Amino acid sequence: MRRATVFLLTLAMLAAGAAAVDAKPRKKSPRLHSFRSCTNLLGYAQRNGLRVVRNSSIGRPLPPRSVGGGDDESGGGSGGSDRGAPMPVAAPAPAAGEGTSQTNVQEAGVDEPDWVKASGTTLYVVKQGKLRAFDANGARPRELGAIDVPGYSQDLLVRGDRALVISTLDQEPVAFAAQAPAVSPAHWLGRTRLLEVDISDPARMRVLRELDVEGSYLNARLTGATARVIVRTEPRGLAMPQSAGTVPGAEAKRDWRRSVKRTRTRAWLPSAVVRDRRKGTARRRALVRCKQVRRTQSFSGLGTLTVLTIDMQRGLPAVDADALMTDGDTVYASQDRLYVASQRWLEPDATRAEILDSSATGLHAFSTEKAGETTYVGSGEVSGYLLNQWSLSEHEGTLRAATTSMPPWDSDARSESAVRTLQERDGRLVKVGEVGGLGKGERIYAVRFIGDTGFVVTFRQVDPLYTLDLSTPGSPRVVGELKIPGYSAYLHPVGDGLLLGVGQDATAEGRRTGVQLSLFDVSDLAHPVRLDRFGLGDDSYTPVEYDHHAFLWWAPQKLAVIPAQSYTPERSSFAGSVAFKVDRAGGIAEAGRMAHPAFERFGGDSYDRAVVVGEKLLLLSGVGVLATSLAAPGPGEFVRYGT
Secondary structure (H helix, E strand, C coil), X not given: CHHHHHHHHHHHHHHHHHHHCCCCCCCCCCCEEECCCHHHHHHHHHHHHHHHHHCCCCCCCCCCCCCCCCCCCCCXXXXXXXXXXXXXXXXXXXXXCCCECCCCCCCCCCECCECEEEECCEEEEXXXXXXXXXXXXXXXXXXXXXXXXXXXXXXXXXXXXXXXXXXXXXXXXXXXXXXXXXXCXXXXXXEEEEEEEECCCHHHCEEEEEEEEECEEEEEEEECCEEEEEEEECCHHHECCHHHXXXXXXXXXXXXXXXXXXXXXXXXXXXXXXXXXXXXXXXXXXXXXXXXXXXXXXXXXCCEEEEXXXXXXXXXXXXXXXXXXXXXXXXXXXXXXXXXXXXXXCCCXXXXXXXXXXXXXXXXXXXXXXXXXXXXXXXXXXXXXXXXXXXXXXXXXXXXXXXXXXXXXXXXXXXXXXXEEEEEECCEEEEEEEEEEECCCCEEEEEEEECCXXXXXXXXXXXXXXXXXXXXXXXXXXXXXXXXXCEEEEEEECCCCEEEEEEEEECCCCCEEXXXXXXXXXXXXXXXXXXXXXXXXXXXXXXXXXXXXXXXXXXXXXXXXXXXXXXXXXXXXXXXXXXXXXXXXXXXXXXXXEECCCXXXXXXXXXXXXXXXXXXXXXXXXXXEEEEECCCCCCCEEEECCC
């Protein structure tokens, strides 16, 4: 499966970088400093670049990466009394039969990019190298128009009559040095293209402007009319000269050092090209100015993490940019803050003492309170490793972070997890509270923060669901614990003090057996109870475990929809979507099962998204869309894209 492939590739990349990585990186201060001038930035980059080259091994440029025209599916994830009030519920949902569902996001009012967006009765889908608009008002979805979009992976944000398409383009293979202790060497010069699309007439969509960015797309958020796109750029100044791959090592090192010494400022900062399709103009510009770049007190790499602020009403280019000379892995945003987390990796064979002493996740906070503006406010660190964006949550000025002490490849009897609280003080994110000792010998599989409460799932053989009271930031505490077989990888509030978990059932030895939905009553935090469970059978899986955008909860109908596949040794026995009615009285009851008609014919594609439009439930895959009844989900008419 794709999740397993990504995990193995990640481990392979880490292993490849291990030879150039020190097992004991120096502790670094989280405080960031601005460069005084371009001369100051260039001197810092060249000085540290020479040190990096001196400590790096000579390697040859990588062979070109095979980049096809297909889609790269995303992925990515509470003192008071012991009895807690029922969990907060999101803003009121529209009445049954009215309205349109939106992308399943972490925070209400903060949209996240996805390949499907709904606006009224119009669906926008970016797949197969095209942005398509569908009229979902009739009984059968009807394609209104389509335009070509570049790249092999796209994300989409929509606001009013504008769409922002974010595409990953071909990447140039280049040999780099390992930039810092415990940072894997980079091998690709990424390119990202942003397209501003006029969608005022879905039948005649047109690209107005383009922004080609030197850097790899990390993630984005949309709050009001302001989009913030995060890219990370490897420094061209550290690229190994072409001649270095054909000469002896000592001479290659000399060529490399001479190359670094000859660099100019533009070799260390990302650039961008702005194209206006209407005027037929194009111009290259620096993505950020030297004084807009900040660095950590201790050297932590020469790559650049850039936050581009885009006014969706004005369009491209970005109206603001902020850059940090560090790496970034995870993005989380609340209504008025954007956080980028940077994980410090270690060698896989590092000792437990080395990991506990040196492992940390850097956290960088930006204020997003003002429309069209992003302002850096401070940085901090927490020990351990984040799971995904769900490991972070900001509430009433306090950031909560859930981490596991040991890295994913070494989560054994020595690991445990903790939740820490941080607040902004004089340009720093300072820890004010901590509750630890969660899941000893296990790692975190799911986190959900809701108001003053928190829920953490850890797993190795059984699934402890921990309930946390976070109402006093300086004294977070565990209130309750529930141990059941298996685990939940995604948690979703479904009203009335209920929490729905989606994950895997497991044997007593911890062997995973198939998809399991669990309904928890957490209205009494001290005594969480599993009210019901529903299994999809052996050898089944769902993308919801690693991609929360694949999950749909439609509150008016109390309906949950997930994509799922189940396998036999010969072939897939089911690929499609399954709908469930979920409530306190009835528990979890299957409401409909919709098999993907094109699974065999179109290369194993299946549904990955579900959208409600009025009385219809629309299921979307990489090759087409199916419309069925919301009241009684079942087989419907499948419409292939382009027909």
